[in-house]
Amino acid sequence: MLLKEACVENFTDIPAVIANGAARIELCDNLAVGGTTPSKGVIAEAAKYCHEKNIPLVVLIRPRKGNYVYSDTEIKIMEADIFEAQALGADGISFGALTNDGKLDYEVMEQLGAAAGGMQLVLHMAFDEMDLPEQKKAIDWAVSEGYERILTHGGPLSASLAETQDHLKELIEYAASRITILPGGGITADNCQEIAADLGVVQVHGSKIVPLKN
Incomplete structure (x- = not known):
């Protein structure tokens, strides 16, 4: 059975996407800029509702729009947000940090991962900013660090899934099944089954992965 992870902005749509088949929620704010960290109040209500429905909640940790190269202050903000997400009941966090030369910032990733305190770790689409050799290194590292998933479009979001397939x-x-590669970006309720079958995956991600209305 295909697991559909719904990327949801704020709390508003969570009841509807769960009712319509979402089996996991990625919670964020500001989807228009690719998502940022939601507020404490939103995380708390989302966690309460998701847990009543036995649905895991993953919280996006991203302090601003733009690139994934973060200052020391931004890293402190992300770390504090991770502590809050855990305290409020989140099951996992989705995050990513890069260096100026387009590599995964392993030092920052280790620092933020350590703050997660046992929550599921997900490397988000910052992964798509790297070239293939660096992506392979990142996959190996994520496996060694116990990450659950890597969320990827397979290329820039401006490219279609046909182009990134x-x-x-x-x-x-x-x-090689060491870690889940979670396809996202352009996957909808209408095309998810076909895409999953073609890629040979059993999990998909998207903001339109299930209908919002019955």
């Missing part, structure tokens, strides 16, 4: 297949093949 071959790259996604290469990533899935390289991961």
Whole structure:
């Protein structure tokens, strides 16, 4: 059975997406800029509702729009947000940090991962900013660090899934079931079954992955 992870902005749509088949929630704010960390109040209500329905809640940790190269102050903000997310009942966090030369910032990732205190760890689409050799290194590292998933479009979001499909297949093949490669970006309720079958995956992600209305 295909697991559908719904990317949800704020709390408003959570009841509807769960009712319509979402089996996991990624919670964020400001989807228009690719998502940022939601407020404490939103996380608290989302966690309460999701847990009543036995649905895992993953919280996006991203302090601002733009690139994924963060200052020391921004890293402190992300760390504090991770502590809050855990205290409010989140089951996992989705985050990513890069260096100026387009590599995963392993030092920052280790620092933020340590703050998670046992929550599920997800490397988000910052992954798509790296070239293939760096992505393979990141996959190996994420496996060694116990990450659950890597969320990826297989290329820039401006590219269609048809254009990124071959790259996604290469990533899935390289991961070799050591970690879940979670396709996202352009996957909807209408095309998710076909895309999942073509890629050979059993989990998909998207903001339109299930209908918002019955």
